[in-house]
Amino acid sequence: MAFTQFVVNGLLIGSLFAAVAVGFALIWGVVDIINLAHGEMVMLGGYTTYWLVNFATSGDPASPALALATVPVAVVVLFAVGYALQRTLVTQVTEKDLFLTLLVTFGISIILQQLAIQAWSATPRSVSVALANPSLQLAGIVVPKMKLIAFGGAVVLTGLLWAFLKRTRRGRAIRAVAQNPEASELIGIDVEHTRAVTFGLSAAIAGGSGSFVAMILNIQPQMGLVFTLKSFVIVVFGGIGSVLGALVGGLGLGAVEEVTSGLVGSTWTLAVSFLLLIVLLVVKPSGLFGTSVGDD
Incomplete structure (x- = not known):
């Protein structure tokens, strides 16, 4: 029963990993860069929801409707x-040296981190959502309602x-x-505008996912x-350019990490994830559902 509980929790959280990874795959497939600032889009989405809820409630628990109403705002803001990052910075290094694109996106991630620290400090925060019954009981499995909503x-x-x-x-x-x-x-087709829209969509889905992250995690x-x-x-595991691969990879990663954390310890989660990735790349280098973006 404990193993099943770990798997269920992992699948619920893994859906958020999958949504974030889909945006990461979109940038990789269309703009052909590895965006090292992608995780910061998740962070900014989380803080957008946190700030809006905190402003509306003055720190009190928010109703589910209020918390969910912030998600579209985070999507639009991100x-x-x-879009702005692509048009002003990333476009300058597109189709150039891979190391340069990594350097630019890494620099963006550091800048966004420092701006967030100045704005909200390094103290972990979360959005408290008021629910009459925070969990469901299904066949002996505890399913937190907010994790189910986030899923x-x-x-x-x-x-x-x-x-x-x-x-x-x-x-x-x-x-x-x-x-x-x-x-x-x-x-x-306006290629530069299309790439900027793609970057915007990638950031938007990451920001929306970040909103849900703020509701269930710090x-x-x-x-x-x-x-x-x-x-x-997740993207390499599922296959670069495959939305289905990102979805399956995210759910699988969530389940594996939760089981590893529950049975072995949380310090081993990333190690086990990368070990599975290495094994898969040896067996099937293209990933589980390796296809081009246009064919997915």
Whole structure:
């Protein structure tokens, strides 16, 4: 029963890992850079929700409706942040040396961390949501309601992004740029604007996920690195460019880490995750669902 409880908890949290990783994969597949500041988008989304809830309630527990109402705000704010970062900074190093892109995005992550420390200090914070019955009992398994809500929110965010990429004109343009930016430009697609929109979407889904993270876990300015590392593991594990792979990889990583933390100790979670990644890369280098972004 304890093992099952660990798995359930891991799947609930893993959905947030998956949503964050989908945004990370989008940037990697379309803009062709590894965004080391991606985790900071999660952090900023969490603080957006924390600040809005704290402003509205003066520090008292928030109603579920109020807490959830901050998620769209975080999505919009982080879209604007991501779009601006791409247009002003990242575009300067796109299609240049890989080390330079890593250096620029790493620099952005450090700057955002320091700004967050100045704004909110390094003290861990969280959003307290008032629920009459905080947990459900299902066949002997305890399911925290907020984690269940966060699970649903992460699935919705991922589903909306998938639908946008598949069903909208801008989404088709993003997929075209991912496949062949030169040909896309020849048929009239504004490649730089499309890449900036992609960066904005990536930051938006990370920010929305960060809102849910703030409702179930502590947030602090230096939390971004962990989410960036987890996103990297998930994307490589599931297959670069695969939304399905990111979803399965995120759920799997969450379950593995929770079981490892419960049975062995929390200090071993990242080590076990990277060990599984290494084993998978030896057996199947393309990942579980390795495809191009345009075909997913």
